[in-house]
Amino acid sequence: MSNKKITLKDIANSLKVSISTVSRALNNKPGVSKRLREEIVRLAQELGYTPDPLARALRGGQTKTIGVLVPELKGNFFAEILESMEKSLYCLGYRLFLCPTEDDPEKEAEHLKILMRHKIAGVLAAPANVKDNYDLYNSIIAAGIPVVFFRSISGERRHGLRDF
Numbered sequence: 001m002s003n004k005k006i007t008l009k010d011i012a013n014s015l016k017v018s019i020s021t022v023s024r025a026l027n028n029k030p031g032v033s034k035r036l037r038e039e040i041v042r043l044a045q046e047l048g049y050t051p052d053p054l055a056r057a058l059r060g061g062q063t064k065t066i067g068v069l070v071p072e073l074k075g076n077f078f079a080e081i082l083e084s085m086e087k088s089l090y091c092l093g094y095r096l097f098l099c100p101t102e103d104d105p106e107k108e109a110e111h112l113k114i115l116m117r118h119k120i121a122g123v124l125a126a127p128a129n130v131k132d133n134y135d136l137y138n139s140i141i142a143a144g145i146p147v148v149f150f151r152s153i154s155g156e157r158r159h160g161l162r163d164f
Contacts, residue, residue, distance in 0.1 A: 006049040014043060026051075064094045067115035069125040071103040078126070081150070085124065094121065105132035112136045122146040 008026075012019045017036070025032045025040040026049075032040070066089055070078045086096045097120060099111035108127060113136070115123060122145060123137075130137060130149060141147055 006044075006047045008049075011040060011044055011047065011049060014047075015040065063119050063121060065097050065118065065120050066094050066122045066124060067097045067099060067111070067118075067120045069099045069101050069108060069111055069123065069127065071101050071126060071128060073100050101127070103128040105129070109133050109136055112140065116140060116143070116145075120145065122148070124148050124150065126151045 008019045008022045012022045015022075015036075017040075021032055021036070022040055022044075024030070025037040026044060028037075066085075068082065068085060070082065072078060073082075082096070082098070089096055097115065097118065099108075099115070101108040101111060105128070108125075109132075112123070112133060116139075123140060125137075125147065127133065127149065137147055
């Protein structure tokens with residue numbers, strides 16, 4: 001095949017089976033014989049098939065992506081936190097979607113809306129003041145998406161940081 005992305009339909013057509021049979025085989029679901037499952041898996045590997053994360057998000061309701069909102073990227077505090085988050089999330093099969101806010105509530109709101117459209121699995125946020133985007137955070141939580149707030153409380157206090 002050419003350089004086009006290989007789909008479940010391509011595999012199904014090659015083996016003259018249904019797309020749902022290919023999907024069940026690749027997701028190790030029941031209803032597919034051992035011989036056919038092995039044939040489907042072999043062909044998928046041979047053709048270089050990789051699942052489409054956006055298609056999975058449409059079916060499953062979310063991607064394996066965590067949105068992380070931080071006020072800045074400079075300085076040791078957030079750099080160390082982000083590095084630890086990325087390593088931990090990676091080990092669990094999740095990816096980090098980084099959103100620097102510059103402590104701007106409007107920019108933070110814009111990022112939150114984008115994260116919702118991308119069907120993220122969770123939000124980790126270091127807001128300047130959660131009250132600025134209270135309704136947005138509540139709508140994310142109401143949608144069943146976990147939200148965790150964090151911030152520096154040590155000597156790294158930023159000028160103008162408001163309690164929430």
